[in-house]
Amino acid sequence: MPKFKTPFVWASALSISLIASTALVADAHATTLMDLLRGGPGKSTERNAEKRPTLFGGSSSAAAPMLDGDPEPLPKVSGPRYYTYKTEAQRPIKIALPAVSAPAATDTDVTTGSVAPVSDVRAALAETKVLATDDVAKAVEAYYASGKPLIWVEGDAVTEKAKSAMSALAAAGDVGLDASDYLVSPPEATLAGADIDAQRRALARFELMLSAKVVAYVQDTVRGRIDPNKLSGYHDFKRKPVNLGPVLNMLRLSPDVAAYLRNRDPSSPQFAALKSELVKLRAAEASSGPSIVIASGTLLKPGQTSAELRNVVAALRKNGSEAMKAAHAATLSAYVDGQDYTPELVAAVEDFQKEAGLKPDGVIGPATIRALVGHSNAEKISKLVIAMEQLRWLPADLGSRYVFINQPAYRVYYVNDGREQLSMRVVVGSRANQTYFFQDKIETVEVNPYWGVPQSIIVNEMLPKLRQDPTYLDRLGYEVSYKGRTVASSQVDWNSTHSVDVRQPPGGGNALGELKILFPNSHAIYMHDTPQKSFFQRDVRALSHGCVRLAEPRVMAAAVLGTSVEDVGREIAQGRNKAIPVKGDIPVYVSYFTAWPNKDGQVEFFDDVYGRDEHTMKAFEATTKAREAQG
Structure with missing residues (x-):
């Protein structure tokens, strides 16, 4: 049971809380929760907060802890872990x-x-x-x-x-x-x-x-x-x-x-594409020439010079598309061994980046280097073997209509009538807050959503701030409740209590943006909008707390609802929180493939953002070892 302030100070404290909340409404709408948790915009608000009454009378700084005794040690909500693989008996x-x-x-x-x-x-x-x-x-x-x-x-x-x-x-x-x-x-x-x-x-x-x-x-x-x-x-x-x-x-x-x-x-088309690529790469492995290597740590911007430029051009000549090489044939053939990163070479790199799904800025950094030199044949073969294993975990037929999220690709795909109808960039969980690997069924699109703050965020990230400033959530406009009863965050003794529910009402600063797409699961993962649009411009987009943020949420919502983007926009414009049921059976695969065929059947390879492939390979080795000793 949480500890609250005694009734005689309830009205006074709540009044002050509301005044503070009103005074800071502009900041609350302009600042996201993540900004505040990470010490971004709004940080000065805490330092300059008014002094407030305490349980014992008098006043104290808002930055001082509110003590009814010694505080409990800060708890921690831990995420899942990786296991040492145990083979079947x-x-x-x-x-x-x-x-x-x-x-x-x-x-x-x-x-x-x-x-x-x-x-x-x-x-x-x-x-x-x-x-x-x-x-x-x-x-x-x-x-x-x-x-x-x-x-x-x-x-x-x-x-x-x-x-x-x-x-x-x-x-x-x-x-x-x-x-x-x-x-x-x-x-x-x-x-x-x-x-x-x-x-x-x-x-x-x-x-x-x-x-x-x-x-x-x-x-x-x-x-x-x-x-x-x-x-x-x-x-x-x-x-x-x-x-x-x-x-x-x-x-x-x-x-x-x-x-x-x-x-x-x-026998699925995805498996057939992976199998074909595996056979081809194994045949080519022995006869492949020396790999092109661009030195680790290379960062080359337009107008700069670098001895690594010769390797960049060699990689463009070898791994660039035929269209890109034709468009820049004169530049690529004229290059001999210079170190000047000229505008002509920048243009060739930008076109390569565009084709690779990267930001076409001409800057040659880690993501562009990976796209230029690719993975070795041995790495690709390993990724293919793992992908074929993982595909066996999914239904033999993914369906004629489904949503497929591939975390290492940072993309989501909507397939209808067996054909990819749209794809878009996504943000997935960080290494510390990884997105799960599972399948489910899309049920609802919720417009103008509330954000129910996960307990892991409340305990791991908000609680330390609340112990310093119990008005923290009141000022941001978040709702706090315990067993269905709404309370002010300033009334909770956060030194001994953290088992409360917190949610953020709909609005411009809501962490979920305009809408979320729900497929109820035990991991509390769903797709949603976000006010942090700049994240989609990054090449590496493992940045969330585990949910999947959509670059074009209205487009995806329209697709799964079988309606238009304009209709979705009209629902949002009403400003009301509303759950719209999704008709039909739409599986969603929240997947993790570092090798996967695109809509043309060409296999693409991705970095192992969470390091999961290594665990799968170790499980393969343990399985083979157990079977060798079987009789």
């Missing part, structure tokens, strides 16, 4: 052999459902130790318990079907998986000169191992080989269910095992 596959029916069916009797006879190899399955995850083990156990024929062994040799399956598994790298996860050694080399029992055991192990590997492959290629929720608290996915029960029987009946396995791979 494995257990022995336990084969319970069926009883032999009389008369016994032959192994070729595969259509009647009769129980096949227990051969020597089949009998050895129960003695064979192979480890697998529980889902895989259950599927393998169910198949062999049913009495159906062996799939990969016939007589004393492996079948052609087995060879086809091993060949398909060896090509797992083409679809972003690791072929070593599905490696099975054929028993032929083991059997030379061996006795009958050794042959029987080796063939049984091969049969069981290959069955486990193909079932694991099907599960991995459908849903991904790692559990994203074990990577960090920022990942939030319900893992896809994969029906593994029919897999082995389908493989037994399939005339082309490799085709069956390939058909289980994702």
Whole structure:
């Protein structure tokens, strides 16, 4: 329960609070909360605040703490963390052999459902130790318990079907998986000169191992080989269910095992583009020439000189678009080895920046250098493999109409009828306040919104200021409440209380601007407008507290509402807080891809702003290591 001032000073203090609030209304509308939290505009207001009555009578400076006793230590609301990846537990596959029916069916009797006879190899399955995850083990156990024929062994040799399956598994790298996860050694080399029992055991192990590997492959290629929720608290996915029960029987009946396995791979256009780029880069990796390097820390402005200019021009010649190179052919061909950053070269760089989605100012800094020299083939391959894994976490079909936010690209895309209809710049969470990775459904557009201040901001950023100046929120015009009861912030003893609700009313200085687009989720993340329009001019836009700020919020709101920008503007102009329901089913993917195809199917690569790719790669390594030790 928060502590409030005693009733006899309530009216006096509230009156003073209202006077201060009225006197500062212009500042409140011109200044955002973030400005004040970071010591920007409005800072002088705190220093010059009037003295106010205290609980004990008299007066004290507004900058002095309001004490009813010793203050509690400042608390801290911590965000999610990254985990050390724990692989899924494995257990022995336990084969319970069926009883032999009389008369016994032959192994070729595969259509009647009769129980096949227990051969020597089949009998050895129960003695064979192979480890697998529980889902895989259950599927393998169910198949062999049913009495159906062996799939990969016939007589004393492996079948052609087995060879086809091993060949398909060896090509797992083409679809972003690791072929070593599905490696099975054929028993032929083991059997030379061996006795009958050794042959029987080796063939049984091969049969069981290959069955486990193909079932694991099907599960991995459908849903991904790692559990994203074990990577960090920022990942939030319900893992896809994969029906593994029919897999082995389908493989037994399939005339082309490799085709069956390939058909289980994702087939979306996004996955196809990533796969094509991966195959191309792996083919080019060995034959690629030396990379162009622009020295780290280079910052070159128009009119300056630099020895790095030769590398800049080399990168323009190699990585610039054909259109850009044609437009500046004379400049690029005339350049020899000068250090003067001339207007002609500036114009070429500006066109390159424009095509790369950067601010076309001619300044060659970190973002432009990254765009010029790109990532190495090895880096790109790693990004593609991670992107293909992450795409498996999402629905196999993203839908014909959806919103896709890609945090490393700092962009949001609206897709309608399967085609990208619009895209715009966004601001996403800072490294300290990262945006999550999840999917949801858009439900509401709220115009003239209130901003409910998250507890993390109240506790981590506002509370220290409130302990120095309890009128802080009153002066800014914020509403404070406890259990539905509105109170003045000056009436709360912030030295012992911080479990209150704070919200900012609609208005010109509202942190959410004119509107927000809601897809209710446990992370309190949504898309919204912002008064800080200058942020969209930056190339690196990881700047928010986790929500996604839109460069053109009215355009996105009109798209999801199926109306016009003008209609959205009229709703805003009424000045009332209003929630407008979104009709239809519009998924939103709040995603994180450092490699992703654009609307033309060309894969683009982005910097790993939160360092998440490294955690995914470590999870891959842990998974492969666990599988190598499985049997």
